[in-house]
Amino acid sequence: MIGRITGELVEKQPPLIVVDVHGVGYEIEVPMSTLYQLPTLGETVGLRIHQGVRDEVAVLYGFFSEGERELFRALIRVNGVGPKMALAILSGISAEEFRRSVEQRDTATLTRLPGIGRKIAERLTLEMQDQLDGLTSTPGRLPGAPAGTAAGTVPDDPMAEASAALVALGYKPAEAQRLLQGLEGDDSEQLIRAALKKAVR
Numbered sequence: 258m259i260g261r262i263t264g265e266l267v268e269k270q271p272p273l274i275v276v277d278v279h280g281v282g283y284e285i286e287v288p289m290s291t292l293y294q295l296p297t298l299g300e301t302v303g304l305r306i307h308q309g310v311r312d313e314v315a316v317l318y319g320f321f322s323e324g325e326r327e328l329f330r331a332l333i334r335v336n337g338v339g340p341k342m343a344l345a346i347l348s349g350i351s352a353e354e355f356r357r358s359v360e361q362r363d364t365a366t367l368t369r370l371p372g373i374g375r376k377i378a379e380r381l382t383l384e385m386q387d388q389l390d391g392l393t394s395t396p397g398r399l400p401g402a403p404a405g406t407a408a409g410t411v412p413d414d415p416m417a418e419a420s421a422a423l424v425a426l427g428y429k430p431a432e433a434q435r436l437l438q439g440l441e442g443d444d445s446e447q448l449i450r451a452a453l454k455k456a457v458r
Contacts, residue, residue: 259306259317261304262278262304263276263302264276264278264283265278267298267299269298270418270421271418271446272292272348274287274319284317285306285319286318287320287344288348289349289453290325290348290351291321293446293450305322305326307329318340328347331385334388335380337380338377338380342372342373345370345372345373349370349426359381359386364379364382415444420437423436423437428456436456
């Protein structure tokens with residue numbers, strides 16, 4: 258099992274990134290919370306890894322902090338919540354907001370996330386109650402991981418890249434377009450962040 262990867266960030270196609278380790282490129286799916294903290298292309302990045310299997314193929318999920326990885330692992334243990342939905346949750350709201358939603362049984366906030374209906378939201382608030390106390394509250398970064406955010410290279414069509422990322426997170430194409438409508442910017446990560454904030458209002 259792969260527990261961590263440190264190497265050169267060579268590609269960003271949200272929510273997928275590629276990290277080169279001694280000539281081997283690892284495709285890693287990351288939540289937007291991690292994507293926002295990635296360095297520019299060509300720089301070194303260190304991620305904690307959860308290794309899963311999809312259609313008999315190994316899939317890597319990457320996280321800057323141990324707290325994020327622990328929350329991801331707790332989420333996929335909930336009946337009806339798979340890795341894709343767990344990434345969407347970590348992308349749509351912060352760990353603190355999720356904790357507060359669970360503690361207050363705020364299903365309204367959770368149902369605004371892609372793919373989460375009332376039943377799943379109720380199950381999350383019920384099954385996650387006891388697990389929250391055992392999760393790491395203070396996130397830690399691997400050596401080489403940046404403390405701030407960086408934009409990387411500017412894509413040819415940031416709006417199209419942002420739309421594709423939202424669809425990959427579980428939003429329908431029409432919903433992704435609605436969330437992006439009226440937003441401006443030449444950086445796809447900023448557009449994704451703004452769209453996700455709009456989604457949970």
